[in-house]
Amino acid sequence: MTALLVALGAAVGAPLRLLVNHELRTRYAASPEAGTLAVNVAGSFVLGLLAGYAIQGSWLALIGTGFCGALTTFSTLALELWTVLEDRRWRHLTTQLTLTLTLGLGAAYLGFVLTR
Amino acid sequence: MSPATERPGPALLTAVAVGGVFGSLGRYAVGSALPHPASAWPWGTFLVNLSGSLAIGILVGWIAVRPGSHPLLRPFVGVGVLGGWTTFSAFAVDVVSLTTHGRPLLALLYVVVSVVTGTLLAGVGIVVGQRFEEGVEVLEGGLDSEGGLDPEGGLHPDGPARETPR
Numbered sequence: 001m002t003a004l005l006v007a008l009g010a011a012v013g014a015p016l017r018l019l020v021n022h023e024l025r026t027r028y029a030a031s032p033e034a035g036t037l038a039v040n041v042a043g044s045f046v047l048g049l050l051a052g053y054a055i056q057g058s059w060l061a062l063i064g065t066g067f068c069g070a071l072t073t074f075s076t077l078a079l080e081l082w083t084v085l086e087d088r089r090w091r092h093l094t095t096q097l098t099l100t101l102t103l104g105l106g107a108a109y110l111g112f113v114l115t116r
Numbered sequence: 117m118s119p120a121t122e123r124p125g126p127a128l129l130t131a132v133a134v135g136g137v138f139g140s141l142g143r144y145a146v147g148s149a150l151p152h153p154a155s156a157w158p159w160g161t162f163l164v165n166l167s168g169s170l171a172i173g174i175l176v177g178w179i180a181v182r183p184g185s186h187p188l189l190r191p192f193v194g195v196g197v198l199g200g201w202t203t204f205s206a207f208a209v210d211v212v213s214l215t216t217h218g219r220p221l222l223a224l225l226y227v228v229v230s231v232v233t234g235t236l237l238a239g240v241g242i243v244v245g246q247r248f249e250e251g252v253e254v255l256e257g258g259l260d261s262e263g264g265l266d267p268e269g270g271l272h273p274d275g276p277a278r279e280t281p282r
Contacts, residue, residue: 014136
């Protein structure tokens, strides 16, 4: 049952990541990295809320493990960082790392403290 | 309108959704198998994120040198499976959790090790993926005209037949 909820959440989260990336790219001429950042920040915020409310069980499976887990991605981020590193685009690398960590970790922390 | 600017169609969305389900279920299994208290190293998240970073490198490296792979392969595996297998949200909440449970240095170490190792593994994966495909092509170059395996394999004196120049 819990696995089914994870699957349902993931079935929504993963395509949503694709769509967000597509919309940002075509509508706002955003880079792929911006799309990755957007979904990672949003998903981290939501999971931070869940963590703050100490959500467990079915809701955690559906929204946390499933939706947030599939909406966000670490692999794409790693690939992006490697590509930038390999091209020796140091300023871009610094910017991307800074934004990802401050906004991504910050979003999780914000979600968490908003519940206090 | 080029394919890249068309809104993702049902086949693409389905491929990503199905891949995402598989990857997420795998991540759920790993997380269930490796539960950890909030003040300890988040092994589950760490393992899926690092292995996923290596895997996406392998996928990209392999596809880059492989002629004519299916157009849904990269979205299914890269965006879907590996996007579901890995997670940034759990990583972020792990950091918050470690920090609020009195382990800020461990949290910092976790961030640095995850990001640095993940990035490097993606690069390693790309090389592995490329070499794997090149190795496969060498083997295929050793096939004789009946499609059987030439016993000299890719060491044929005239050199293996290659479809794509190196």
